Amino acid sequence: MEDAEKPQLGLGDTISSLDVAVIDANSEALGVSRLQLMENAGRSVAEELARRVPNGSRVAVLVGPGGNGGDGLAAARHLAYMGYRVDVILLAKPEDIRSPEARSMYEALEVMDITVDITIARDPRRISLEGYDAVVDALLGTGLRGPPRSPYAEAIEAVNRANALKLSVDVPSGLDSDTGEAPGPVVRADVTVTLHKPKPGLFRRPDLVGELVVASIGAPPEAEIYVGPGDVAYRVPRRSWRTHKGQAGRVLIIGGSQGFVGAPVISALAAQRAGLDLVYLAAPTRVVEAAARYPTIIPVELEGPYLSPEHVDRLLAVAQRADAVAIGMGLGLEEATQEAVRELLARLPPGKPVVVDADALKALSTSRELIRGNMVLTPHEAEFARLFGAKPAPVEKIEARVADAAQQARLHGNATILLKGPVDVITDGRRARLNKAGAPAMSTGGTGDALAGLAAALLAKGVEPFHAACIAAYVNGAAGALAYREYGESMTALDLVDRIHLVLKDPLGLAGSSILYRRLPLEKTRYQPPTRGRPRDRGL
Numbered sequence: 001m002e003d004a005e006k007p008q009l010g011l012g013d014t015i016s017s018l019d020v021a022v023i024d025a026n027s028e029a030l031g032v033s034r035l036q037l038m039e040n041a042g043r044s045v046a047e048e049l050a051r052r053v054p055n056g057s058r059v060a061v062l063v064g065p066g067g068n069g070g071d072g073l074a075a076a077r078h079l080a081y082m083g084y085r086v087d088v089i090l091l092a093k094p095e096d097i098r099s100p101e102a103r104s105m106y107e108a109l110e111v112m113d114i115t116v117d118i119t120i121a122r123d124p125r126r127i128s129l130e131g132y133d134a135v136v137d138a139l140l141g142t143g144l145r146g147p148p149r150s151p152y153a154e155a156i157e158a159v160n161r162a163n164a165l166k167l168s169v170d171v172p173s174g175l176d177s178d179t180g181e182a183p184g185p186v187v188r189a190d191v192t193v194t195l196h197k198p199k200p201g202l203f204r205r206p207d208l209v210g211e212l213v214v215a216s217i218g219a220p221p222e223a224e225i226y227v228g229p230g231d232v233a234y235r236v237p238r239r240s241w242r243t244h245k246g247q248a249g250r251v252l253i254i255g256g257s258q259g260f261v262g263a264p265v266i267s268a269l270a271a272q273r274a275g276l277d278l279v280y281l282a283a284p285t286r287v288v289e290a291a292a293r294y295p296t297i298i299p300v301e302l303e304g305p306y307l308s309p310e311h312v313d314r315l316l317a318v319a320q321r322a323d324a325v326a327i328g329m330g331l332g333l334e335e336a337t338q339e340a341v342r343e344l345l346a347r348l349p350p351g352k353p354v355v356v357d358a359d360a361l362k363a364l365s366t367s368r369e370l371i372r373g374n375m376v377l378t379p380h381e382a383e384f385a386r387l388f389g390a391k392p393a394p395v396e397k398i399e400a401r402v403a404d405a406a407q408q409a410r411l412h413g414n415a416t417i418l419l420k421g422p423v424d425v426i427t428d429g430r431r432a433r434l435n436k437a438g439a440p441a442m443s444t445g446g447t448g449d450a451l452a453g454l455a456a457a458l459l460a461k462g463v464e465p466f467h468a469a470c471i472a473a474y475v476n477g478a479a480g481a482l483a484y485r486e487y488g489e490s491m492t493a494l495d496l497v498d499r500i501h502l503v504l505k506d507p508l509g510l511a512g513s514s515i516l517y518r519r520l521p522l523e524k525t526r527y528q529p530p531t532r533g534r535p536r537d538r539g540l
Ligand SMILES: NC(=O)C1=CN([C@@H]2O[C@H](COP(=O)(O)OP(=O)(O)OC[C@H]3O[C@@H](n4cnc5c(N)ncnc54)[C@H](O)[C@@H]3O)[C@@H](O)[C@H]2O)[C@@H](O)CC1
Pocket: 020, 021, 023, 024, 037, 038, 041, 064, 065, 066, 067, 068, 069, 070, 071, 139, 140, 141, 142, 143, 144, 145, 146, 147, 148, 149, 150, 152, 169, 170, 171, 195, 196, 217
């Protein structure tokens, strides 16, 4: 396979401002703190400046109130060590520097009374950058919201007037790193040192970015490769007081048969724990009767012992009221059931996101043309082999396994495939991530049903299919790990469901726990670092 065709493990070639927050938090969960990242960012910035301006030169560092300013403060310390004459110009009052990391950068600089000069720009219109050889723009980064307000607007104008080398930290201040829009004043940089990975907006405005350099902040590639607490904290929408009933998501679970009564009930319970407004459970009579002890689940009784084509019209009507559907758990392998699954998937509105699990995957194996981009398929290895007609590479050869799954995703409309195993592979053919949260006892029956319910719940909340599958795998695994801690080998899928709220309520609080610390015996893969260079040279 061509290298270009291989999806890189991780979040792709560029990262959004949301990805930045996720990577920070996942990095912290893996033992590399935000403070370390900021320190590395500052050092990388100082080193890039040192490549371009001889030491002894005069450098002004303009510092904003957030993480971007924190990077600038760290850079100032490194530049002082390297022999530059450093003046730091603070646009915010020191007490307005709130993040603990940026604060500690400021405190370290404050006592450097021999080598660094710090001024607070009380009147931003009077900032003069005359006589400097270089200006470091650490005003605003990925946290920019809307056009820069005073005093940052004036500070940006001052940077642009300066007759010096202009180096922007992460993004030219004023540029929206996601869209490339500049809704107000914006820095015109000679060099932009962007951190960890390029942001998409940078490629849209090479005129503002100048030379683009991608610098390491020491975040482990694993912070992107493995789904982690940052994904839960920043990608899962939360209700506000203004949310109306139904807005937080409605899910339709279709599953169960005379022989498998519990599976779809576990899915429904897990979906509910993900914070949904409504959960419909459409299932044969015996399943609906068993679910009656959970009054919060809305039953849709399908008369008879198993799903069959005469139920499809009714299911389509209920599906209209749901934001996402999960189908397959415990449905059984009756020919009529398989036919009903195919008919339903063919007739569902194309915009409706669907999780296809278990017995519904078997139905799909004879009609793979029904697979589409907003589907999440959740096969384990044998189901994958049956569905796509080829076994995936073993878990130990993780890169080959990812490539096998990604290839099938590409062949099937970039649907999301969640290939379950001791380490889960999640890919839409463009991106690929892994989940290692879990516990050996998760081989117990029903944990896969919980996973399907979680994935559907996240889809219903508007999370895009790739991230919904990633987060479902992590939340399910982390809840399983917590259940295992308490019950050991005796844990059941219901113990897992009972711990979903712990993972969702305080995902970052769990970070200190050992959920991501298991080292897996996987064949090593090479991480491809993002390339340096001018955006136009990269044809982007
Ligand atoms: N994982 C990463 O990539 C890392 C990011 N770091 C840095 O952190 C930055 C992000 O930090 P933050 O999220 O704190 O955001 P920023 O530092 O970009 O700015 C946020 C601050 O600016 C204010 N602000 C936002 N829009 C404004 C506007 N239109 N007018 C006036 N003020 C405005 C906000 O109130 C907030 O105080 C990145 O750009 C990067 O420089 C680094 O510390 C290292 C780690």
